[in-house]
Amino acid sequence: MRDIDRAVRQLPRETGPAAWNALLPEAKPRAQLNENRRADWVVIGAGFTGLSAARRLAELHTADDIVVLDALGVAEGAAGRNSGFMIDLPHVLTSGDYSSNEGNDRFDTRLNRAGIEYAMSAKHEFGMSDEAIALTGKINGAVTARGVANNDHYAALLTTLNEPFERYDSSAMRQITGTNSYVDGLFNPGTAMIQPAMFIRDYARAIESQGVRLYERSAVTQTTRSGRHWVVKTAQGSVECANVILAVNGHLESFGYYARQLMHIVTYGSMTQNLTPDQLIRLGGRARWALTPADPLGTTVRRISGTGGDRLIIRNRVTFNPTMTASDAQLQSAARAHDRSFKDRFPMLNDVRMEYRWGGRLCLSRNDVSVFGELEPGLFAACCQNGLGTAKGTISGKLIAELASGLDGHLIDDLKHAPEPTRLPPNLIARIGVGTVLRWGEWRAGNEL
Ligand SMILES: Cc1cc2nc3c(=O)[nH]c(=O)nc-3n(C[C@H](O)[C@H](O)[C@H](O)COP(=O)(O)OP(=O)(O)OC[C@H]3O[C@@H](n4cnc5c(N)ncnc54)[C@H](O)[C@@H]3O)c2cc1C
Structure with missing residues (x-):
């Protein structure tokens, strides 16, 4: 086995606050890693993927030492910045209509459902609230005739896949959302909606209660291997271990893997102030609803009511x-x-004024595949969640822990044998090319944006 000594090229830097986390009571900070210690397993990244990997390892190896390291605080990264849709159905952001081909769409649905199932089992096992996660479904909302055509197309896809859905007319959409803007809706029952920061914080605490040791603000700066042992270093400490799981999404590239194969995209959110009783009367509609856009490059909107009050959340714009x-x-x-x-x-x-504005990272591949497997002896990765990491990360974290433990199964096999992310053109050309495609897609989305 060759020795390895790799410096991590770049550490996470976030844009604006993690709004969902800011709504919750301030969390007691966890320890930073400030000693040289040993463990059986080190998981790098405490998002959906890393925590699911750690949970599964704790289930499979009750006596093992499992350490999770994150550069940030829990729920400060993309895990506390996303829109909270754990979607079961095909949702390919790089396609014009969310779908890929029938084989991939069926595989994606199986994978996403297994992710939602694992997250829902955490809800029941660890006593999480409905606010943290609930299987409520979501609506693809259409504002324009083009959006309605997109919903028609998606409905045809769901019929082919034998998946249930309901269509809503403008009056049903008004009753739900309080606004006249939406002329059509396509309801899918299988999406779980989460308060992402609440879910991830509850998840982290539950996993710690199973004996997992989680260090925050402990960015991994170097990975080395000599013989059979890995040493994972942070600024103030290190962990020597036999197995490492990388659950860092796009930061996989910072660890020296898949250069020029991962597309780093930022998307943005704004959250309103807590709406006043008068504003709530003017808005009308239901207290909670969740709309993904009929056009993949349109606007996601959520209405929430719970910890932090009653608010609306808008997500749109994507930059390369x-x-x-x-x-x-x-x-x-x-x-x-x-x-x-x-x-x-x-x-x-x-x-109404916006109280929070933020950006957060997605990692996509051109051919909509993720990275899953053993990259070096004893070093595993489940990364590049293609914008749907709440469900895909949850399942790929569970499955990578199983693979690393020597287990097998249909989903593991399919993920292991999926193609690699295709290469991107050189940086400048990729920047111009991807940027142009995104701007054109947003222009085409028109008022769906
Ligand atoms: C505005 C927005 C809306 C979104 N909406 C949705 C949605 O509705 N549904 C959905 O499924 N997805 C959504 N996403 C995407 C989703 O957030 C990601 O796909 C998901 O968070 C990926 O999960 P993960 O655990 O793989 O990675 P992450 O959540 O990114 O976790 C990786 C962790 O690794 C840590 N890390 C990185 N480098 C290091 C290092 N050197 N040392 C230690 N730790 C490190 C990071 O700090 C981070 O906490 C959205 C994203 C954004 C930004």
């Missing part, structure tokens, strides 16, 4: 950021787009 960091100008430009989308949909709320 090979450096994995968005600029202030990009955040401000997204904020302007959010304000336009909000004003178009909720003209009755012209006095």
Whole structure:
């Protein structure tokens, strides 16, 4: 076995606050790794993938020492920045209509459902609330005739896949959302909706109660292997272990793997202030609903009611950021787009201000595949969740722990034998090419944005 000594090229840097986490009571900070210690397993990354991997390892190896390291606090990364849709059905962001081909769509659905099932089993096992996670379904909302055509197309796909759905007309959409903007909706019952920061914080605490040791603000800066042992280093400590699981999504590239095969995308969110009783009357509709856009590059909208009050959340705009960091100008430009989308949909709320604005990272591959498997002896990875990491990360974390434990199964086999992410063109060309495709897609989405 050859020796390895790799410095991590880049550490996570976030844009704006993790709004979902900011709604919750302040969390007691966990320890940083500040000693040289040993463990049986080290999981790098405490998002959906890393925590699911750690949970599964703890289930399979009750006597083992399992350490999880994250560069940030729990729920401060993408896990506390996403829109909270754990979607079961095909949701391919790089396609014009969310679908790939029938074989991939069926495989994706099986995989996503297994992820939702594992997350729901955590809810029951660890006593999480309905606010943290509930199987409520979601609606693809259409604002324009083009959006309705997209919903028609998606309905035809679901019929082929033998998946249940319901269509809503404009009046049903108004009763749900309180706004006249939506002319059509396509309801899918199988999506679980999460308060992502609440879910991930509850998940982390539950896994710690199973004996897993989680260190926050402990960025891994170097990985080395000599003989059979890995040493994972942070600024102030290290862990020597036999097995490492990388659950860092796009930061896999920072660890020296899959250079120029992963697309680093940033997408943006804005969350309103807690709506006043008067604003809630003007809004009307239900207290909780969740809309994905009929066009993949349109606007996601959620209405929430719970910890942190009653709020609306807007997500749109995607930028290609090979450096994995968005600029202030990009955040401000997204904020302007959010304000336009909000004003178009909720003209009755012209006095509502946005309390939080943020960006967060997605990792996509051109051919919509993830990275799953043993990259070096004793070093495993489950990364590149293609924008759907709440469900896909949960299942691929569980499965990578099983693979690393010598287990097998249909889903593991299919993931292991999936193609690799296809290569991207050289940086400048990729920047221009991907940027142009995204801008064109957003232009085509028109008022769905
Ligand atoms: C605005 C927005 C909306 C989204 N909406 C949805 C949605 O509705 N549904 C959905 O499924 N997905 C959504 N996503 C995507 C989703 O958040 C990601 O796919 C998901 O978080 C990936 O999970 P993960 O555990 O693989 O990676 P992450 O959640 O990114 O976790 C990886 C962890 O690794 C840590 N890490 C990285 N490098 C190091 C290092 N050197 N040392 C230690 N730790 C390190 C990071 O700090 C991070 O906490 C959205 C994302 C954004 C930004």
